[in-house]
Amino acid sequence: MTQSRGFAVVTGASSGIGYELARLCAEDGYDLLVAADEPEIHVAAEELRALGHAVTALELDLAREDDIARLIEHVDRPVDLLLANAGRGLGRAFVDQDIYEIRRVIDTNVTGTVVLVHEIARRMRERGSGRILLTGSIAGFMPGSYQAVYNATKAFVDSFSWALRDELLETGVSVTCLMPAPTDTKFFERADLLDTDVGEDDSKEDPADVARTGYKAMMSGEAGVVSGMSNKLQAAIAHVTPSSMLARRHRKMAKPHGE
Numbered sequence: 057m058t059q060s061r062g063f064a065v066v067t068g069a070s071s072g073i074g075y076e077l078a079r080l081c082a083e084d085g086y087d088l089l090v091a092a093d094e095p096e097i098h099v100a101a102e103e104l105r106a107l108g109h110a111v112t113a114l115e116l117d118l119a120r121e122d123d124i125a126r127l128i129e130h131v132d133r134p135v136d137l138l139l140a141n142a143g144r145g146l147g148r149a150f151v152d153q154d155i156y157e158i159r160r161v162i163d164t165n166v167t168g169t170v171v172l173v174h175e176i177a178r179r180m181r182e183r184g185s186g187r188i189l190l191t192g193s194i195a196g197f198m199p200g201s202y203q204a205v206y207n208a209t210k211a212f213v214d215s216f217s218w219a220l221r222d223e224l225l226e227t228g229v230s231v232t233c234l235m236p237a238p239t240d241t242k243f244f245e246r247a248d249l250l251d252t253d254v255g256e257d258d259s260k261e262d263p264a265d266v267a268r269t270g271y272k273a274m275m276s277g278e279a280g281v282v283s284g285m286s287n288k289l290q291a292a293i294a295h296v297t298p299s300s301m302l303a304r305r306h307r308k309m310a311k312p313h314g315e
C-alpha cells in the first residue's frame with residue numbers, strides 16, 4: 057500500500073456516477089469512507105480496496121436523520137474531499153406519486169445532503185482546507201414536468217452549492233457543483249422513468265466521463281461544471297428560456313408513454 061494522500065467521503069458510491077467518483081479518489085491515493093443504501097456498497101468497497109487504499113463502507117439511508125448521524129460518527133479523521141453525490145429521482149405525475157416516495161427524494165437529495173455538508177464543511181473551515189463536490193444536475197435549471205419534485209431538489213442543490221462556495225471563499229475550502237445531463241446509470245430504472253423519451257434515449261452520458269469531469273473541476277477548485285459540450289449549450293439556453301416553455305419541453309421528455 058502506498059502512502060495515503062488523504063481522506064475522502066463519498067455518498068451514493070455503490071453505483072453510477074458516485075462509484076466512478078469514489079474510484080477516481082482511490083486511484084488518486086485517498087482513503088475512503090463510502091456510503092449507500094443497499095448491500096451493494098460492500099461489493100463496491102471491495103473493488104475500491106483492490107486499488108490499494110483503506111476503504112470503509114457504510115450501508116445507510118441518507119433520508120434518515122439517525123443514519124446521517126451514524127455516518128458523521130464514522131468521520132473520525134479530517135476530511136480532505138467530500139463528494140455529496142447520493143440522490144434519487146421520481147418519475148410520473150406529481151399527484152399520482154406516493155407521498156412516502158416524494159418525501160424520500162426530498163429527504164435524500166436536500167435534507168440529507170445539507171445535514172452532511174453542514175457538519176463536514178464546518179470542520180473543513182476550522183481546519184482551513186478541504187474540497188466539496190455536490191452532485192446537482194442540469195435538471196435544476198428547468199421545471200421538471202413528470203419529475204417535478206426531483207428537478208426542484210436539484211435546483212436547490214445547484215443554488216445551495218453556489219452560495220456555499222461564495223460564503224467559504226478565502227477559508228481554504230472550495231465548493232464545486234457537478235451538473236450532469238442524462239447519464240447512463242440505474243437512476244432511470246429506479247425513478248420509474250424507463251417508459252419515457254429520456255428513459256429510452258440511448259445517447260446518455262457515460263458515468264465514468266461525467267465523474268472525471270466533476271473530479272477534475274473539484275480538484276482545480278472550479279465553481280460548477282456541466283458535462284459534455286452539447287449539454288453546456290442546453291444549460292445556457294435554459295437560462296434564457298421562459299419557465300413555461302422549459303416545463304413543456306420537460307413534459308415531452310419525462311411523460312410516460314401511453315399516459
Ligand SMILES: NC(=O)c1ccc[n+]([C@@H]2O[C@H](COP(=O)([O-])OP(=O)(O)OC[C@H]3O[C@@H](n4cnc5c(N)ncnc54)[C@H](OP(=O)(O)O)[C@@H]3O)[C@@H](O)[C@H]2O)c1
Nearest residue numbers: 068070072073092093094117118142143193238239241243
Ligand atoms: N443519471 C442521470 O441522468 C443524472 C443526471 C444528473 C444528476 N444525477 C445525479 O447523480 C447522482 C448519482 O446518481 P446516478 O445517476 O449515479 O444514479 P444511481 O446509479 O442510481 O446512484 C445513486 C446512488 O445514490 C445512492 N442513494 C440513493 N438514495 C440513497 C439514500 N436514501 N441513502 C443512501 N444512498 C442513497 C444509491 O445507493 P443505493 O443503490 O444503495 O440505493 C446509489 O449509490 C444523484 O444525485 C443524481 O440525482 C444523475
